[in-house]
Amino acid sequence: xxxxxxxxxxxxxxxxxxxxxxxxxxxxxxxxxxxxxxxxxxxxxxxxxxxxxxxxxxxxxxxxxxxxxxxxxxxxxxxxxxxxxxxxxxxxxxxxxxxxxxxxxxxxxxxx
Amino acid sequence: xxxxxxxxxxxxxxxxxxxxxxxxxxxxxxxxxxxxxxxxxxxxxxxxxxxxxxxxxxxxxxxxxxxxxxxxxxxxxxxxxxxxxxxxxxxxxxxxxxxxxxxxxxxxxxxxxx
Numbered sequence: 001x002x003x004x005x006x007x008x009x010x011x012x013x014x015x016x017x018x019x020x021x022x023x024x025x026x027x028x029x030x031x032x033x034x035x036x037x038x039x040x041x042x043x044x045x046x047x048x049x050x051x052x053x054x055x056x057x058x059x060x061x062x063x064x065x066x067x068x069x070x071x072x073x074x075x076x077x078x079x080x081x082x083x084x085x086x087x088x089x090x091x092x093x094x095x096x097x098x099x100x101x102x103x104x105x106x107x108x109x110x111x112x
Numbered sequence: 113x114x115x116x117x118x119x120x121x122x123x124x125x126x127x128x129x130x131x132x133x134x135x136x137x138x139x140x141x142x143x144x145x146x147x148x149x150x151x152x153x154x155x156x157x158x159x160x161x162x163x164x165x166x167x168x169x170x171x172x173x174x175x176x177x178x179x180x181x182x183x184x185x186x187x188x189x190x191x192x193x194x195x196x197x198x199x200x201x202x203x204x205x206x207x208x209x210x211x212x213x214x215x216x217x218x219x220x221x222x223x224x225x226x
Contacts, residue, residue: 031211042218050211090155100146103155
């Protein structure tokens with residue numbers, strides 16, 4: 001079934017450690033996004049990518065980095081995790097022409 | 113930037129009744145308004161959307177209305193069923209090219225009581 005795959009599904013991480021969340025899509029969408037979801041705050045955009053080779057900052061980019069080496073993959077890296085980065089992270093993608101975003105099932109990350 | 117407000121935050125209805133969720137947005141440049149349903153442990157799934165050149169759209173038991181002048185849009189679910197229980201998010205989006213700037217509401221937890 002076509003869609004977005006995120007890994008891992010959950011992770012407990014010590015503060016200060018480096019962590020990469022993986023996201024792969026098979027819909028050949030140009031645009032990809034990373035959101036974090038926190039109770040009462042909805043979904044907030046961390047970083048996005050219009051197309052392979054380009055990335056941009058969203059609403060809450062600090063402490064996170066992304067890369068887009070090809071169309072299908074869009075990993076999110078926490079260089080040095082802090083407890084405030086405890087959240088559920090969702091990857092999404094969309095086609096061109098104002099198409100809706102499609103979401104993965106998320107990674108639940110706890111930073112201790 | 114865009115600000116999307118969503119009400120109510122929680123909603124309980126009896127099975128078979130209707131449910132209405134309302135959202136307002138602030139930026140008149142927003143031109144696309146999707147609604148997402150999120151079940152426990154899953155990602156948001158698109159259930160219906162509406163573009164700014166349309167006032168109403170219906171898909172079986174689900175309908176969305178848009179009032180561009182007042183900058184508000186609503187989700188209507190008729191004949192609710194227990195499987196409609198979930199968290200619903202509205203969103204306002206702008207941009208017709210690759211990247212869409214999407215602002216989400218804070219969600220409505222809908223409980224349908226059998």
